[in-house]
Amino acid sequence: MKLVRWRASDGTTKVGVQEDEYLAELPFATMAEVLQRKVVDIRRAAEEAVSRGRRVDPAEAELLAPVDGRTEVWGAGVTYQLSRSARAEESGFEEVYHHVYEADRPELFFKSAAWRMLTDGDPGGLRPDCDDSVCEPELALVLNRHAEIVGALVCNDLTARGIEAVNPIYLPQAKLFPGSCVLSTAIVPWWTIDTPEDLLITVAVYRGAELVFSGEARTSAMRRGYGELVQWLFRGEQFPDGVVLSTGTGIVPPLGAGLRPGDRAIVTIDQVGVLSNVMTDNRDMF
Ligand code: DO4
Ligand code: MG
Structure with a gap:
């Protein structure tokens, strides 16, 4: 179901x-x-x-994409050790990322309004002014207005990594652009998922027939629990039509292995689904 x-x-x-x-x-x-x-x-x-x-x-x-109306997508960041060390390395702003990984308050950011969301089979967007953009394969929680977890989705939090690397204050430009938020089509009810704390996430990026990047992570490696992230998201915020919270990436491609138009990114999460999208220059997306 x-x-x-x-x-x-x-x-x-x-x-x-x-x-x-x-x-x-x-x-x-x-x-x-x-x-x-x-x-x-x-x-x-x-x-x-x-x-x-x-x-x-x-x-x-x-x-269609799974949410509508006033439902938003938010992202959590630096929730895995690898995300913390990779971002510190690519940007040189080590302290910023180390601090947010250890701090009580997590990094939470607005990612997308419902009308901008894309789904399985749609093109994924790449900014033309960034030559190092990456997939961020993530488990996303679908939350109702009462802050309960209703279900799960696969999210690709596409990121213009080269822009964030210049200065973390550029984060909104690195995260929000046409085609940057891709969600799987079907919400898998939370009550049907066994061991949701330990799901395998995989990604494979193909350039034509060639596999140019692959990786995997388990959600059990997250530094924070789902309940903790949900509680912080609803602190001082309201989501009258619910919200999707993407829980952060534990897979980071090496520097220089950015996406190119035409690449196909395939993200899978055990029991949750598959997301397959071909990347495109996002200039005329909407
Ligand atoms: O700090 C930037 C965003 C991090 C993020 O999106 C992630 O860790 O998944
Ligand atoms: Mg992310």
Whole structure:
């Protein structure tokens, strides 16, 4: 059972449950409405949709990015030891990254509004003014307005690393640009995931048929727990339509191994999904 959005053949947008053979409509118009509810109610509605909801043939539905409305994506940073040491090395601002790794308050940043989000099969964006951009393969938590974890997604937090390396204060320009936020299509309910604290994340980048970078990490290597990140995100903030929190990367390509237009990045997370995107110069993306 997964939670998805889709465009029906009559052009309307629906939200519902994806099963192997069919989609079943939920009695909500948007995913934002789903994320206004408590997990117990979302679960009940999803189970009822499977047993009684109107069923749709997946061939008649075009799957869309998983969130809408006022739902935002935020990122957590420097949550893995490798992210801390790699960023210190690439930028020379060692103290900044070491401090945020050790500090109580984590690094949290706004990443994307719903309208900018891309999903599996869409192009990923590369800024034309940065020649060192990288994939950041991350587990993303889908949170409702009540700060409960509803489910999980795969996120590629595409980053213009060369811009951040010049000065960490350039972070918004390194993180937010057309095509920089890619999420898998289907929200995997948290209650269906075994051992969510220890999921394997992998990435492979292909240039044509050639594998130019691959890596893996386990979420158990994160320095902070999910609950801790969620609690900090909601401290002094409100998310009336819920929020997606990407939990940071434990995989960092070596310096000089930046993405090029045409590269295909494939990110997988055990039990959560796969995200495959071909990179493109982002000049005319939206
Ligand atoms: O400090 C910059 C951002 C770090 C980040 O996105 C990550 O560690 O995943
Ligand atoms: Mg990141």
